[in-house]
Structures are given as C-alpha cells and as structure tokens.
Amino acid sequence: MQACQQQNLWKLQVYQGLSVFPVNTTNLSKCTSKTQQIMELDPEFREVELRAVPTARADLTNRVLPQMMLGQGNVPGSLSAPPPPLGDASPATPAMRAIERFAVTGNAVITGGAGDLGYAASRALLEHGLKGLMIFDMNAKDAAEKVKLLESEFPGAKIRFTRVDVADAEAVAAAVAETAKVLGSIDILLCFAGMVSCQHAVDMLPNEWNRVMNVNTTGGFLCAQAVARQMIKQDTGGSMVFVASISAHRVNYPQPQVSYNVSKSGVMALVKSLAAEWARHGIRVNSISPGYMDTILNEGIGLDNARNIWLSRNPMRRMGQPDELAGAVVLLASRAGSYINGADILVDGGQTLF
C-alpha cells in the first residue's frame, strides 16, 4: 500500500495486481482502516475502490467522490445479459422467435425459494429452461419438500438447497461461492426471502425493527453483492429480480406495518442504485411489487377483517395467486426484458389504484 507512506496524495494504486481508483491518503491513521478494507475483499475480485473514510467533520471537504461508470452502449449485449436481445438475423420461424424471446438460460439462486411465491417463481424459471437452481432459505423442512417436487417435475435440471440466513453476510458469501462451484455459474438472482411484521409503530421494539430491515433490505443487498461479484468474475452479466411490495408504494390499510413498509421502500431504492452501478457489467436489476397474494403471509382467521378490507379496495375483488407473478419474473429474467433495468413492476390486480 504505497499510498499510506505519503500525505495528501491522489494517485492510482495497484493492489496485488488489481486496478484501484485514485485515493486520497490524508493521514496514516486513515490508511490503516483503508488497508483493512482492501484486505477483506475477495482477492479474485478485479476492481476495488479505495474510499477515504472521514474521521472528523473537517475531513469531509478532503474527499474525492468515487464516480460510477456506465456501460458501453456500442458493445453487443451491453445492458442486456442474459441472454442478448434477439437480432434481426435470428431464428427461423415466428414460433421459434416467440420461444427464444422468453427462454430462460443458465442457473439461478432464489432466496426464499421454499416459500409460496419463491417456489412459484422457481417453477416458472424451470418451465422456461433454467438449467440449475439453488434455493437459499432458512426453512430446511419446506425447502426439502419443494426440492423434491421440483426434481420430479424437472428431472433434467440440477436443483439444490442451502440453509442460509440472508442477513448473515459471511454465510451468504460462502453459499454463493458453493453455488458457483456446484452449478458452474450464477446467471439469475431472485430475492424473495422476506418477513412481515404488523405492529403499531409506538410499540415497535428496536430489535424487531432491525430484524425486518436486516432480512428484507440488507439481506437482499448482501445476496446481490455476493452474486454480482460472482457474475463480474464470470464476465457473463446476469439478471437480478427483487420482490418489493405494494407497501413500498403506499401505506397499507388497515394493518400498521411501518418496518415492513420502510424495508420494502428500501428494496426499491436499492434496485435503482444497483441497476445504475452494475449495468456496465451487463447486470440488470429490477423489482416486482406484488399486491395481496394468496400465501401464508395473508392466511388465518385473524386476518379475515383485513382481507375483506383489502378486497373491498381491489378492482378485481380477489387476491393474487402465487403463479400470477410468474409472467413478470420470466420477463425480467429472459431476453424479453433485455432493456428493462431499474424498473419496478406492480402485480397487484389494481390494488394501488384507490
């Protein structure tokens, strides 16, 4: 770390053969934390950016802002993996083009794949050609059952499960590395793992608030970061789909659920930020916002009153079925979505119209 030996120096650094952006090395104490930050990164990761970590308010004015890099629009397939858009010179018949447009290629990680919506999305990707699937979930029992069902329906695909808490950064990194080894590559990430919390805001305890944020928002980020590093290493690009919610768009009624609403709004902001940063790697990042779906999250007689209120405000007067998210998932994971980046698709039967 040459930079640590000089004061107030901006220069391009090379760390173990990796290209590193210019860094402000204002003083030695800051260099220590920078060094640690670098050492913790995956040594195979190709680009690392050193950030000045201000230790005092006055240091804020010594920063140089890191700058985002955008894609190269002239590169075929830029912003569009996987796979690249159908060119003019492809396939023979209209029927083949229709199939190719929505074909899903490669392998996927689906977090929360043991759950109702994650399972329906897993099936949809496999129906459209997915070769390998790794489910990340905490619920080993349900996951084992779902893997068995999927294996019997899709005997040609490699389908596996890893028990992992998406809020645990180390576990996520290890699970992603293992997945890349087992499946050979990771081309698609669906982040469905999530939890609800219906609570009056005045009663919310800090640890309950933190758990919802950690699972729904931070967990999604940790999975996306680990998978993006893998996709960048592969140099294949990829598609990431997060599950946000109607709760990211407006406040639900009648149930109070402030932590959930904030966590899902965070997911939408996360998606836009990652879509902007990672397009240059051919990674598209989008979200789907389901309305009230017929899953375990909305079951039970204690929810009868709420369900009636939800239905009274829904133009279609019904809940969504888990498979009704499939179209949006396949669209975003296939070449049909090759120019969709940083978007959110509402799938709510019109719930948010009123």
Ligand SMILES: NC(=O)c1ccc[n+]([C@@H]2O[C@H](COP(=O)([O-])OP(=O)(O)OC[C@H]3O[C@@H](n4cnc5c(N)ncnc54)[C@H](O)[C@@H]3O)[C@@H](O)[C@H]2O)c1
């Ligand atoms: N059901 C709805 O009406 C609805 C509406 C909008 C958004 N969503 C969102 O869709 C996603 C899936 O919901 P669902 O209805 O299928 O619920 P679900 O409970 O059936 O599925 C959630 C899955 O996530 C897993 N999970 C929870 N915490 C985890 C963790 N820390 N690490 C790994 N896995 C974890 C659970 O074990 C479960 O299998 C959630 O993010 C939810 O917030 C659901």
Ligand SMILES: OC[C@@H](O)C(O)[C@H](O)CO
């Ligand atoms: O149980 C309530 C939740 O399902 C939530 O309101 C729903 O996920 C809509 O975002």
